[in-house]
Amino acid sequence: MKxxxxxxxxxxxTTKITTVIGELAEGGGVDIIGEGTVHSEGMKRGSVVNLERATHAIRQSIAAAERVSGVQVDSVYVTVAGNHAKAITxxxxxxxxxxxxINVSDVDRAIENARAVPLDPNxxxxxTLPQEYVVDGQEGIKSPVGMHGVRLEVDVHIVAGTAGPLLNLRRCVQEAGVQVEGFVLHALASGLATLEAAEQSQTVIVVDMxxxxxxxxxxxxxxxxxxxxxxxxxxxxxxxxxxxxKIPMEEAENVKRKYGAAIPELADQDLTLEITTASGxxxxxxxxxxxxxxxxxxxxIFSLIRDEIDHTLGPVELVAQGVVLTGGxxxxxxxxxxxxxxxxxPxxxxxxxxxxxxxxxxxxxxHAASVGLVLYGIGEDGKVPHIVFQDEPLSAPQVDLPAPLPATPPAPAPATSAPKKEGVSLVDRLRNAFKDWM
Structure with missing residues (x-):
């Protein structure tokens, strides 16, 4: 605890920069006392592409949060997008x-041995996030300190970032007038802010879009x-x-937010838009x-996520108990x-x-990632602080139920649809088996 x-x-x-200022309350809770969001500049896919513009936007965001809170910011935790981060276990x-x-130094020694893996010098x-420990073959141990045994093992999830992009991020933040307290993986920050108490005993996929x-x-x-x-x-x-x-990006964003839907059947069936192109x-x-x-x-996007998990961990339906979507x-x-x-x-x-x-x-x-950074700073161990769960029941999380689809005639498939593959794979069989789950 800090x-x-x-x-x-x-x-x-890439699209926005958000600063959130949190304060530890006297009763042990966390109060958000400042927030500042500005349009992002000088960033692309989580990396700095224009130092001056990115620094200016960061300075604006921090200043906005300072005005709301009345607090001067000296140091910050900064998100790192996963596109230039590498992770191994x-x-x-x-x-x-x-x-x-087993004492604390023994635990530190096991973790340090896990860190001693050859990594690219760049x-x-x-x-360095410890998973569960194993003592003399007994698995599922969260804290081995005080236990007896002769063999302590641990799996550690190691996340490393490319040095160049991290240096550029650090330079932008420092030139904006504050220091980097630490870098935090974006997905980790989002998970710390959104996972509920009941999900702490499950395997859950957090997708920050x-x-x-x-x-x-x-x-x-x-x-x-x-x-x-x-x-x-x-x-x-x-x-x-x-x-x-054939319209500008700003107009396309507004049209998407106001009238778009991920499933055509959920769109307003009676709405027709008049679009004026750039040529008039x-x-x-x-x-x-x-x-x-x-x-x-x-x-x-969802297919690529499935492929990543299917190929790395196994069929997603068997790996996880639920999915949490967050991000704009x-x-x-x-x-x-x-x-x-x-x-x-679910x-x-x-x-x-x-x-x-x-x-x-x-x-x-x-705001999932920015609030998650505050929670990370409180715990600094990659886990949600217990004070966050103090008033939360250990019940099953609420699941968004599918909205009823209006009756419409089937529309022809879009021209961009990929052809179906021949044969039935293991994943396809599992998908068919789970069709009746809903």
Missing amino acids: DNPIIVGLDIG SHGLAAIRRNQE LEIIH GGGTTDIGVFKRGNLAHSASIPIGGEHVTADLAQIL STHAISAFELSRIIKPRLSE AALLRGTSDLARDRFRL VRLGRPRGIGGLTDIVHGPT
Whole structure:
């Protein structure tokens, strides 16, 4: 636990930069006392592409949060997008002298041995996250200190970032007038803010759908056990609309948010839009057809997530008990329904919880990562602080139920649909087996 009661999170994304200032309350809770969100500049897919513009936007975001809170920010925790981060799981071992209790130094020795893996010299370790421990073959141990045994083992999830992008991020933050307290993987921060108490005993997939990337975190009994990133996000959906409708990106973003849906059947069937192209010509498009442009790109994102988990951990239906969607792109109508169809698992929209203060401002999925940075700063061990769960029942999490689809005649498949593969794979058989689950 930090001695300083003020913790600041700085979420630097492709489309927005958000600063959240948190304070440890006297009763042990966490109050959000400051927030500042500005349009992101100089960033692309989590990496700095223009130092001066990125620094300016970061300075604006921090200043906005300082004005709200009345607190001067000296240091911040900063998100790192997974597109330039590498993650591996390493095994560590420590021998314990007979008739001796396992102590903290023994645990540190096992973790340090797990860290002693050859890494590319261009990588900088961001996180060393212990999973569960094993003492003399007994698995599932969360804290081995005080136990007896002669063999202590631990699996450690190691996250390392490419040194160049991390140096550029650090330089931008420092030139904005503050120091970097630490870097935090984006998926880890989002999970810390959105996972509920009941999910701490399950395996849950957290999908943070940002503007330039979609970050994935697989949490097993509250520990980040796997992480990855897809270089596609909500901005690509906007780009598809801008390209096909021949309109500017800003207008395409507004059209997407106001009238778009991830599933065409959920769009307003009676709505027709008048679109004015950049050349000045006007044409009409229905909300249904608009959503038919949106769906293939979101389907691609979820398919890539499935492929990543299927190939790394096994069929997603057997690996996890649920999916939590968060991030700005997850707010599009019907996104949870489309994800439920692709993953064949319960899906819910993840929002920050367990906090007080400016909850009306930071309650949405867009603030998951920035609030998660504050929670990380409180615990500094990669786990949700227990104070966040103090008033939360250990019951099954609420799942977003699929919205009823209006009766419409089947529409022809979009031209961009990929041809189906011949044969039936293991994953396809599992998907068929889970069709009746809903």
